[in-house]
Amino acid sequence: xxxxxxxxxxxxxxxxxxxxxxxxxxxxxxxxxxxxxxxxxxxxxxxxxxxxxxxxxxxxxxxxxxxxxxxxxxxxxxxxxxxxxxxxxxxxxxxxxxxxxxxxxxxxxxxxxxxxxxxxxxxxxxxxxxxxxxxxxxxxxxxxxxxxxxxxxxxxxxxxxxxxxxxxxxxxxxxxxxxxxxxxxxxxxxxxxxxxxxxxxxxxxxxxxxxxxxxxxxxxxxxxxxxxxxxxxxxxxxxxxxxxxxxxxxxxxxxxxxxxxxxxxxxxxxxxxxxxxxxxxxxxxxxxxxxxxxxxxxxxxxxxxxxxxxxxxxxxxxxxxxxxxxxxxxxxxxxxxxxxxxxxxxxxxxxxxxxxxxxxxxxxxxxxxxxxxxxxxxxxxxxxxxxxxxxxxxxxxxxxxx
Amino acid sequence: xxxxxxxxxxxxxxxxxxxxxxxxxxxxxxxxxxxxxxxxxxxxxxxxxxxxx
Numbered sequence: 001x002x003x004x005x006x007x008x009x010x011x012x013x014x015x016x017x018x019x020x021x022x023x024x025x026x027x028x029x030x031x032x033x034x035x036x037x038x039x040x041x042x043x044x045x046x047x048x049x050x051x052x053x054x055x056x057x058x059x060x061x062x063x064x065x066x067x068x069x070x071x072x073x074x075x076x077x078x079x080x081x082x083x084x085x086x087x088x089x090x091x092x093x094x095x096x097x098x099x100x101x102x103x104x105x106x107x108x109x110x111x112x113x114x115x116x117x118x119x120x121x122x123x124x125x126x127x128x129x130x131x132x133x134x135x136x137x138x139x140x141x142x143x144x145x146x147x148x149x150x151x152x153x154x155x156x157x158x159x160x161x162x163x164x165x166x167x168x169x170x171x172x173x174x175x176x177x178x179x180x181x182x183x184x185x186x187x188x189x190x191x192x193x194x195x196x197x198x199x200x201x202x203x204x205x206x207x208x209x210x211x212x213x214x215x216x217x218x219x220x221x222x223x224x225x226x227x228x229x230x231x232x233x234x235x236x237x238x239x240x241x242x243x244x245x246x247x248x249x250x251x252x253x254x255x256x257x258x259x260x261x262x263x264x265x266x267x268x269x270x271x272x273x274x275x276x277x278x279x280x281x282x283x284x285x286x287x288x289x290x291x292x293x294x295x296x297x298x299x300x301x302x303x304x305x306x307x308x309x310x311x312x313x314x315x316x317x318x319x320x321x322x323x324x325x326x327x328x329x330x331x332x333x334x335x336x337x338x339x340x341x342x343x344x345x346x347x348x349x350x351x352x353x354x355x356x357x358x359x360x361x362x363x364x365x366x367x368x369x370x371x372x373x374x375x376x377x378x379x380x381x382x383x384x385x386x387x388x389x390x391x392x393x394x395x396x397x398x399x400x401x402x
Numbered sequence: 403x404x405x406x407x408x409x410x411x412x413x414x415x416x417x418x419x420x421x422x423x424x425x426x427x428x429x430x431x432x433x434x435x436x437x438x439x440x441x442x443x444x445x446x447x448x449x450x451x452x453x454x455x
């Protein structure tokens with residue numbers, strides 16, 4: 001009698017599984033068409049799920065770039081999506097970024113890419129200002145927290161136990177994000193503790209966690225496909241036009257333009273940025289809050305722990321990353337009390353940390369005295385700065401980065 | 403009339419093939435119902451507070 005119910009139930013489950021598998025294959029083929037055709041640009045869905053990122057990872061002419069506001073706060077004309085729009089040298093960036101992202105959030109995003117990341121090139125971008133605060137604010141972390149990515153990290157089979165443990169310890173410092181996630185919180189707590197019982201309990205809940213991750217991945221596929229269906233204009237193919245980029249000429253043009261747009265202040269900041277954010281000391285965030293403690297943070301911020309988690313994640317996943325930082329605007333920060341010694345200590349530490357993982361680092365530290373490299377105090381890249389960033393990406397993609 | 407129909411369906415249901423197909427459809431409907439109810443994820447995040455780096 002029981003078998004009478006068991007067989008139909010099993011049949012129904014198999015039918016649903018087959019339908020879902022077919023659906024996912026169909027959705028992935030549609031996503032693939034979109035990603036191939038899509039012009040380099042930001043999509044909000046990029047920041048929410050990972051379906052399109054995984055598809056972009058499969059494309060040989062896409063370079064995934066993960067970053068923060070230095071990617072989002074665009075300066076027209078010279079950003080990577082603009083310079084590489086028609087794949088002049090054989091690739092275009094696929095950028096995933098949102099203001100405020102720190103290394104811990106980036107580690108979650110990278111972990112969510114799964115086994116396909118092995119052997120692939122990706123760019124990790126950030127600025128020194130990420131290290132000014134003691135740690136990422138709770139509300140910022142909560143706003144950037146993506147359940148799917150955290151599940152992928154917590155129940156990853158690519159990451160070592162030690163990497164997941166370090167990440168779990170940091171994620172538990174933002175308990176608000178785990179209030180409605182009992183399973184995830186339980187797994188992270190088990191990971192964070194180091195007793196044999198905790199290890200056993202983590203592995204006991206692992207199958208449930210993995211199942212929940214698969215459910216979230218299916219939901220993400222649905223989210224991505226409805227997003228694409230609503231935007232048929234994205235499917236207009238971008239022509240591929242091979243061309244040689246004259247980097248020197250582009251730099252001269254960008255510098256001239258930057259100079260013309262940054263002539264109302266001594267730091268080379270864009271005029272509008274200077275007026276809205278710095279001219280009046282009461283609207284300058286750094287003028288109001290930056291003190292000796294912030295300078296100390298440059299060496300003691302928990303961001304260094306998060307950066308280590310990110311680098312460990314990249315290594316465990318077998319990625320081939322380029323770590324792309326930016327220089328301080330020396331003139332501005334000298335005036336705020338950040339001495340050449342403080343700045344050099346940051347560059348040295350960053351260089352040591354990244355070198356310990358055997359990864360290439362480009363931080364443009366030799367440009368910190370270049371007035372027109374940054375467009376504001378947060379080292380957001382100017383027109384001229386973008387030319388250097390674009391060139392570094394191009395050399396990295398083609399394996400000619402020195 | 404109702405008796406006739408009841409007797410017809412009971413007889414039909416006694417057939418193992420009909421019973422298996424009916425139960426499969428029944429469980430399929432339950433699974434589809436669950437997917438419709440819970441399938442759409444909530445990808446919204448709390449209001450974002452930008453920590454301007």
